[in-house]
Amino acid sequence: MSIKRSLAERGSDIVYKFVCIYRQVDDPDALDTFFSGTHLQLAEKLPNIVRTELNNVSGKPGGKSRFYRMYSLYFGSQMMLENALSSEIGQQLMAALKPWADAKLIRWFYADVFENDLLMQRKVSHPKI
Numbered sequence: 759m760s761i762k763r764s765l766a767e768r769g770s771d772i773v774y775k776f777v778c779i780y781r782q783v784d785d786p787d788a789l790d791t792f793f794s795g796t797h798l799q800l801a802e803k804l805p806n807i808v809r810t811e812l813n814n815v816s817g818k819p820g821g822k823s824r825f826y827r828m829y830s831l832y833f834g835s836q837m838m839l840e841n842a843l844s845s846e847i848g849q850q851l852m853a854a855l856k857p858w859a860d861a862k863l864i865r866w867f868y869a870d871v872f873e874n875d876l877l878m879q880r881k882v883s884h885p886k887i
Contacts, residue, residue, distance in 0.1 A: 777829070780793070808833055
């Protein structure tokens with residue numbers, strides 16, 4: 759049994775995501791203004807979006823990270839993500855992000871999502887947890 763099939767059997771509606779990772783910048787206020795006023799506003803209007811996740815990077819093993827923020831958009835399939843990004847809002851989002859990517863201030867990628875809720879598994883196996 760594949761992991762994807764296992765997720766579908768458990769009723770998971772999240773199987774694909776689009777991730778943007780922002781690097782540390784000289785002017786974090788400008789980044790925060792762009793993120794909250796543009797990136798976030800457009801991303802939350804995308805069709806087919808199932809979930810979003812925002813992570814503010816606090817460090818890495820051994821010290822300060824070169825990354826500042828990670829923002830993930832979750833979709834039910836790769837096709838749903840592609841349809842969302844090809845929509846009018848998706849095209850606006852990608853156009854807004856492109857200068858940041860060209861300046862190497864963000865990295866972006868797509869990924870399959872495989873979830874395993876270990877705490878829930880432990881609670882089912884050991885109800886006292």
